[in-house]
């Protein structure tokens with residue numbers, strides 16, 4: 001039977017991140033949003049991938065200001081009630097450094113209590129928390145000192161890690177130090193798209209290497225506090241598929257696999273207990289990257305090829321570590337593709353498990369609609385829809401469908417134990 005391939009303790013979950021759902025944050029992104037919202041709104045029309053039906057939303061300045069966002073900070077009980085309704089056994093969220101340490105060296109007890117409450121409510125539903133320590137946003141004071149670009153700033157982040165892990169060591173078993181360090185280095189320090197909008201290869205490699213070192217040091221700190229805690233990162237890997245099988249394409253693929261998929265993992269290979277994989281799309285190489293021929297795309301224009309997760313997983317087997325899919329999903333406001341996407345993903349996971357890849361959990365991105373960084377609010381990734389005007393939550397059909405997948409696995413488990 002299909003579901004018999006999944007381990008009994010396989011974790012079915014969903015993910016969010018603090019800045020994208022909480023609301024009322026004050027960090028480098030909120031400042032960036034204020035600075036850029038108007039020009040983003042003006043440029044919206046020129047962006048090729050925008051589909052007509054989003055043009056109106058994308059042309060509004062408010063689309064780019066996180067503001068109240070999904071007001072998860074006031075609504076988390078309802079959000080976890082819905083998570084439980086789907087049947088989730090785990091939930092990944094991030095702790096917002098700028099809330100915990102709004103001023104250098106001053107930790108906010110109220111913020112710590114808020115995250116403790118989150119975990120308490122999750123535990124009442126028997127939902128296992130996976131805590132991300134950094135999901136891209138930074139305290140303003142830290143950025144003023146040069147952020148992750150300066151090696152001498154490492155100790156600020158490490159002090160925050162020590163504080164959080166000491167506070168939460170009895171409530172949390174899984175910590176993710178960094179979310180997608182390669183995407184951050186690329187967008188914030190190479191392409192100049194995200195704060196602090198720096199460009200160039202030197203900036204990129206400096207930050208990329210700094211983040212690898214910071215992860216390794218964080219790992220040591222966490223293990224020192226309690227060696228049973230499980231630590232990893234969330235790594236964005238793509239399936240690079242070649243079009244024509246020729247020398248040029250094969251060489252580009254080798255390069256892409258090495259630099260994009262493997263390099264960071266190699267740098268931290270002695271300092272992780274599991275690999276967190278964020279998989280979103282295939283990248284087709286034909287003469288160059290992104291030569292997508294697939295007519296099926298998400299609202300963001302991303303290639304919809306859920307099957308590619310199988311190839312990525314098979315490739316990660318060489319690291320001989322347990323794997324959690326820490327993110328996977330699509331922007332699909334009309335909920336047209338999400339059920340199919342989930343079904344294909346689960347099939348691909350079963351196929352990978354059949355090849356003895358040690359996959360231990362799957363977290364869909366995202367539990368609820370949220371603020372999609374420089375694209376703002378219009379892309380809809382949630383299993384649950386959020387009406388940002390009223391903050392009303394509505395379960396999407398695909399959310400119910402995900403619940404059916406989880407229930408089918410539970411039935412298979414019960415059969416096995418009889």
Ligand code: BGC
Nearest residue numbers: 017179180183278327365372
């Ligand atoms: C990020 C999320 C983001 C998602 C969809 C991932 O790269 O970790 O924060 O919302 O992709 O773009």
